[in-house]
Amino acid sequence: MEAVFKYLAREQTRFVRELEEYLRFPSVSAQQAHRRDMHACSHWLAQHCRQLGLASEVVATPGHPVVIARTWRGRRPAKPHFLVYGHYDVQPPDPLELWDSPPFAPRRVGKYLYARGSSDNKGQHFAHLKAIEACRKTGTELPCDLTFVIEGEEEVGSANLAGFLEAHRASLRCRAVVISDTGIPDLAHPALTYALRGIAALEVEVRGPSRDLHSGIYGGSVENPALALCAMLAALRDRRGRVAIPGFYDDVVPLTPHERRELRKIPHDDRRYARFLGVPALSGEAGFTATERRTARPTLEINGLTSGYQGEGSKTIVPAWARAKLTLRLVPNQKPQRVARLVTTQLRRLCPSTVRLRVTAGHGAEPYVVSPTGPLAQAALRALHAGFQASPILLREGGSIPIVSDFRRILGVDSLLLGLALPDANAHSPNESFHLDAFAAGMRTSARLWAELAPVASAR
Amino acid sequence: MEAVFKYLAREQTRFVRELEEYLRFPSVSAQQAHRRDMHACSHWLAQHCRQLGLASEVVATPGHPVVIARTWRGRRPAKPHFLVYGHYDVQPPDPLELWDSPPFAPRRVGKYLYARGSSDNKGQHFAHLKAIEACRKTGTELPCDLTFVIEGEEEVGSANLAGFLEAHRASLRCRAVVISDTGIPDLAHPALTYALRGIAALEVEVRGPSRDLHSGIYGGSVENPALALCAMLAALRDRRGRVAIPGFYDDVVPLTPHERRELRKIPHDDRRYARFLGVPALSGEAGFTATERRTARPTLEINGLTSGYQGEGSKTIVPAWARAKLTLRLVPNQKPQRVARLVTTQLRRLCPSTVRLRVTAGHGAEPYVVSPTGPLAQAALRALHAGFQASPILLREGGSIPIVSDFRRILGVDSLLLGLALPDANAHSPNESFHLDAFAAGMRTSARLWAELAPVASAR
Numbered sequence: 001m002e003a004v005f006k007y008l009a010r011e012q013t014r015f016v017r018e019l020e021e022y023l024r025f026p027s028v029s030a031q032q033a034h035r036r037d038m039h040a041c042s043h044w045l046a047q048h049c050r051q052l053g054l055a056s057e058v059v060a061t062p063g064h065p066v067v068i069a070r071t072w073r074g075r076r077p078a079k080p081h082f083l084v085y086g087h088y089d090v091q092p093p094d095p096l097e098l099w100d101s102p103p104f105a106p107r108r109v110g111k112y113l114y115a116r117g118s119s120d121n122k123g124q125h126f127a128h129l130k131a132i133e134a135c136r137k138t139g140t141e142l143p144c145d146l147t148f149v150i151e152g153e154e155e156v157g158s159a160n161l162a163g164f165l166e167a168h169r170a171s172l173r174c175r176a177v178v179i180s181d182t183g184i185p186d187l188a189h190p191a192l193t194y195a196l197r198g199i200a201a202l203e204v205e206v207r208g209p210s211r212d213l214h215s216g217i218y219g220g221s222v223e224n225p226a227l228a229l230c231a232m233l234a235a236l237r238d239r240r241g242r243v244a245i246p247g248f249y250d251d252v253v254p255l256t257p258h259e260r261r262e263l264r265k266i267p268h269d270d271r272r273y274a275r276f277l278g279v280p281a282l283s284g285e286a287g288f289t290a291t292e293r294r295t296a297r298p299t300l301e302i303n304g305l306t307s308g309y310q311g312e313g314s315k316t317i318v319p320a321w322a323r324a325k326l327t328l329r330l331v332p333n334q335k336p337q338r339v340a341r342l343v344t345t346q347l348r349r350l351c352p353s354t355v356r357l358r359v360t361a362g363h364g365a366e367p368y369v370v371s372p373t374g375p376l377a378q379a380a381l382r383a384l385h386a387g388f389q390a391s392p393i394l395l396r397e398g399g400s401i402p403i404v405s406d407f408r409r410i411l412g413v414d415s416l417l418l419g420l421a422l423p424d425a426n427a428h429s430p431n432e433s434f435h436l437d438a439f440a441a442g443m444r445t446s447a448r449l450w451a452e453l454a455p456v457a458s459a460r
Numbered sequence: 461m462e463a464v465f466k467y468l469a470r471e472q473t474r475f476v477r478e479l480e481e482y483l484r485f486p487s488v489s490a491q492q493a494h495r496r497d498m499h500a501c502s503h504w505l506a507q508h509c510r511q512l513g514l515a516s517e518v519v520a521t522p523g524h525p526v527v528i529a530r531t532w533r534g535r536r537p538a539k540p541h542f543l544v545y546g547h548y549d550v551q552p553p554d555p556l557e558l559w560d561s562p563p564f565a566p567r568r569v570g571k572y573l574y575a576r577g578s579s580d581n582k583g584q585h586f587a588h589l590k591a592i593e594a595c596r597k598t599g600t601e602l603p604c605d606l607t608f609v610i611e612g613e614e615e616v617g618s619a620n621l622a623g624f625l626e627a628h629r630a631s632l633r634c635r636a637v638v639i640s641d642t643g644i645p646d647l648a649h650p651a652l653t654y655a656l657r658g659i660a661a662l663e664v665e666v667r668g669p670s671r672d673l674h675s676g677i678y679g680g681s682v683e684n685p686a687l688a689l690c691a692m693l694a695a696l697r698d699r700r701g702r703v704a705i706p707g708f709y710d711d712v713v714p715l716t717p718h719e720r721r722e723l724r725k726i727p728h729d730d731r732r733y734a735r736f737l738g739v740p741a742l743s744g745e746a747g748f749t750a751t752e753r754r755t756a757r758p759t760l761e762i763n764g765l766t767s768g769y770q771g772e773g774s775k776t777i778v779p780a781w782a783r784a785k786l787t788l789r790l791v792p793n794q795k796p797q798r799v800a801r802l803v804t805t806q807l808r809r810l811c812p813s814t815v816r817l818r819v820t821a822g823h824g825a826e827p828y829v830v831s832p833t834g835p836l837a838q839a840a841l842r843a844l845h846a847g848f849q850a851s852p853i854l855l856r857e858g859g860s861i862p863i864v865s866d867f868r869r870i871l872g873v874d875s876l877l878l879g880l881a882l883p884d885a886n887a888h889s890p891n892e893s894f895h896l897d898a899f900a901a902g903m904r905t906s907a908r909l910w911a912e913l914a915p916v917a918s919a920r
Contacts, residue, residue: 197676199676201774201776203774208738209739210737210738211738213737215759215761215763215787215789216657216659216789216857216858216859217859218737218754218858219759219858220744220755220759220789221737221742221743221750221751221754222734222737222739222742222744223739223743224761224762226762226763226764226784227697227760227761227762229690229765230689230693230694230762230765231690231694231697233690233694234690234691234694234695237687237691273681274682277669277670277681277682278669278670278671279668279669279683280814280815280816281813283682283683283812283814285680290681293680293681294678294679294680297680300687301679301776301778302684302686302687302690302767302782303686303768303769303775303776303778303779304686304767304768304769304770304775305686305689305690305765305767305768305782306765306766306770307762307764307765308764308765308785309763310764310765310766310785314663314787314822314823315763315785316659316761316763316787317761317763318763319762319763319764322762322765324686325769325770325774325775327675327776329680352743354740354742354743355739356740362773362774363774397676398677398679398680399674399676399677
C-alpha cells in the first residue's frame with residue numbers, strides 16, 4: 001500500500017491534467033444538442049480505461065450508452081467481485097452568466113478545480129480509476145475483481161439503468177456496489193452515507209360546490225373546500241411535530257444510541273443553519289436534533305397548495321375545490337405503498353361529508369439502509385480513515401438515490417456510499433468545483449478499500 | 461288608488477314597449493366602446509322623465525353621468541322627501557353565444573321579457589317611473605316629493621356616486637331611499653330586504669425559508685409554511701362551525717324570534733338547495749338554518765390558497781411561502797376594521813415563531829340593517845301586500861350593497877330594498893329576463909308606497 005500511496009502522490013499532477021481532459025467534454029445528457037459530446041465522452045472514457053489495462057466497452061442503451069470497464073477477463077471464483085458505479089453525464093451549466101470561467105474549460109484556483117461535472121461525478125469516479133492505475137503500475141495485485149459501470153443518464157433519471165442491470169445480471173453478480181456521488185461536511189470528516197430516506201407522493205383534492213360560489217349569497221351554507229382541506233392537512237401533524245396518522249411509525253426502525261452518537265459528530269450549528277436557510281428558527285419533531293430530523297426521521301410536507309382566486313386583490317368566492325401536493329419522506333423500514341394507504345385512510349376519516357375527497361398516490365421510493373456496524377461498512381470506514389487520515393463519521397442522507405434501490409432490487413446487493421464532494425462543491429449550480437485534496441484522499445481510500453473489503457466479503 | 465291601478469293595468473302593454481325602447485341601448489358602463497351608448501341612454505331616460513312631467517337633467521360626473529328627475533320644482537316643506545335610486549348601466553353581455561336572442565334586442569316569451577338590463581336594473585326602476593306617470597295621469601296627488609337618482613356606474617363600483625351625493629347633499633336631503641335592485645323567491649313572496657351583510661377582506665402570508673428548499677435534504681428541520689398556514693386557518697373555526705376568534709361575536713345583534721320566524725317563511729328545501737349548488741350536503745354553523753347561515757350570520761371564508769408547486773406531477777420542496785385570501789361576512793353591528801384587527805391578532809397568536817407572518821387588511825364594508833318592525837319598513841310591507849296581492853316576507857341578503865352605506869353615511873338615511881327580480885332573472889348572466897307580472901306588481905307597489913310612507917315619515 002505504501003508504494004501505491006507514493007505513486008498516487010507522485011502522479012497527482014498528471015491525474016489532474018487527465019481529469020481536466022475528461023471535464024472538457026460538455027456531456028450534458030439533458031440536451032439533444034450534446035448528443036455527439038455524450039458519444040465522444042463515453043468513448044474517451046472507455047479508451048482511457050483500456051490504457052489502464054481494463055477490459056472496456058461502450059454499451060448502447062435506448063438512451064445514452066453505459067461505459068463498462070473490468071479489471072478481469074474471466075472471473076476468478078476465489079476473488080470477490082464488486083461494482084463501482086459512476087456517471088459521465090453532467091447537469092446543464094446554465095445560467096452561464098453566473099460562472100466565473102467557462103464551465104467546460106477547467107480552471108484551477110488554489111486547491112479547487114472548477115468545471116461542470118468536476119464533483120458530480122467525473123472527479124469522484126476518476127479517483128477510483130486512478131487507484132486501479134496505481135495498483136497496476138506498482139504491481140500491487142487487487143484482492144478482488146472490479147467492474148466499473150459508468151452511465152450517461154444519471155442527471156435525467158437513470159431511465160435505462162435498470163434495463164442494463166437486468167440484461168447483464170449474470171456478469172454483474174457481485175458482493176456490493178461502491179458509489180462516490182455524495183457529500184462530506186469537510187476534509188476532516190470523511191463519511192460513509194449508510195442510509196437514505198424514501199418517499200411517498202400524494203395529491204389531495206377536496207371538491208365542494210360544482211362552481212365557485214358568491215361568498216355573500218351562499219357563504220355560510222356550504223363547506224368551504226379550502227378551509228376543509230386546511231383542517232384535514234393540519235390534523236395530519238400533532239403538537240409535538242409528529243405525523244398524526246395511525247400506524248405511520250409502526251415500521252420505523254428506531255435510531256440506536258450508537259447511530260445518534262455518530263450523527264452528533266457531524267459539524268452543525270442550529271443558529272448558523274437557520275441563518276443559511278433564512279428561517280427565524282429551526283423547527284421539527286420534538287426529541288430529535290435538526291440533523292436527525294432531516295436525515296433519519298420521516299416527515300410530511302406540503303409541496304403545493306392551490307385553491308380559488310390567486311390573482312391581485314380579492315374575489316369574494318367560496319372556491320369549488322382545493323388541492324394539495326404532499327410528499328412524505330420515509331425511513332427504514334417504511335414502505336411507500338403502505339404509507340400512501342395510511343395517509344389516504346386518515347384523510348378519508350378526517351374529511352367531512354359535506355365535501356368530496358380524491359386522493360391520488362404518486363411516485364414512491366423505498367428508504368435505504370446498510371447496517372453501519374456490518375462488516376462491509378466497517379471495512380469502508382477503515383479505508384476512509386486510511387485515505388483521509390481522519391476519523392470517518394456515519395452519515396444519513398435525507399433525500400433518495402433511486403439507483404441504490406435498483407442495485408438492491410435487481411442485483412440483490414447493498415451500496416457503499418463514499419462521497420468526496422465538499423459542501424461548497426456547487427453541484428447542479430454555477431462554479432461547480434472539486435477539491436484536489438478530496439481527489440487525493442479519494443484515490444487513497446479507493447486503493448485501500450479493496451484490501452479492506454476483500455477479506456470480509458465472501459466471493460460471489 | 462283604484463284609478464291608478466286601473467291606469468297601470470290598461471297601459472301595461474305600452475309600458476313594456478317603452479321599456480323595450482330603453483333596453484335597446486347597450487349601456488355597458490365597463491366598456492369604453494359603449495361610451496356613446498351610455499350618453500344616448502342617459503339622455504333618452506332624462507327625456508322620458510320630462511315627458512312624465514318630471515324636472516330632469518343629466519348631471520356630469522368624472523365618469524358616466526347621473527340622471528336626476530324630480531317630481532317637484534321647489535320643495536314643499538310640509539311633504540316628506542324620498543329618493544328613488546336605480547342605475548341605467550348594465551353588465552357586459554358576454555358570452556354572447558350563450559344568449560338565445562341578441563341581448564339588446566328585447567324579446568317577449570310568454571310572461572318573460574328577455575334583454576340585458578331587463579331586471580338589473582332598467583325594468584325595476586322603470587316600474588317606479590311608470591307609477592309616477594299613473595298618479596299624474598289620473599290626477600292623484602303624490603303625498604310626498606320624490607327625486608330619482610339613476611346612476612350609470614353601478615356595475616363598475618359606483619365610484620362617483622359618493623361624490624355626487626356630497627355635491628348635492630342639500631337638495632338630496634330626504635327621509636329614506638327606495639331601491640328596487642334585489643330579488644324575491646317568487647311572485648307569491650314579495651319581500652322587503654331589511655339587512656345586508658358587511659365584509660372584511662384580508663391577505664395572509666406565511667414566509668419560511670428564503671427560497672424553496674429540497675424536501676429531502678432539508679425537510680424536517682424547518683417549518684413547512686404551507687402546513688403552518690393550514691394549521692393557523694383551521695384554528696380559526698371551531699367544531700360547531702363558529703368563527704374561533706376571541707371577540708368576533710361581541711358586536712353581533714342576535715336574531716329576534718320574530719326575525720327567525722320571518723326567515724323561515726322563505727321557500728327553502730335543504731336537499732334541493734344542496735343539489736342546486738352541487739354539494740353532497742349543506743354545512744355551516746350549528747343551531748341555525750341554511751337561510752340564516754348565509755344571510756344573517758357572520759362567516760369566515762378562504763377565497764384563495766397559493767403555495768409552492770402547482771403544476772403537473774410533483775416537486776419535492778418545502779415551499780418558501782404560503783398565502784391565503786380571506787373574507788369575513790359581517791352582520792350588524794360588526795365593524796370591518798375591528799374584525800380585521802381581531803383576525804390579525806388571532807393569527808399572530810397562532811403563528812409559530814419558526815415562520816414570519818404578514819397580514820394585510822383589504823377592503824371592508826359595513827353590514828346594514830333597517831329595523832323590520834320600524835314604521836318605514838311596516839309601510840313598505842303594506843305597499844308590497846297591496847302591489848303583489850300576497851303577504852310579503854322579510855329577507856336578509858348575504859351580500860353587501862355598498863351604495864346603501866353611502867346613503868347612510870352621506871345623507872344619514874336608511875334604504876328600503878324592494879326587489880322585483882325572480883331567481884331565474886339571470887342578472888349578470890346570459891338570457892337576463894324580467895317577469896312582466898313582477899313589473900306590474902312593482903308598479904302597483906310603487907304607486908301605493910308613497911301613500912303608505914308619507915304619513916309615517918316626518919317631513920325633512
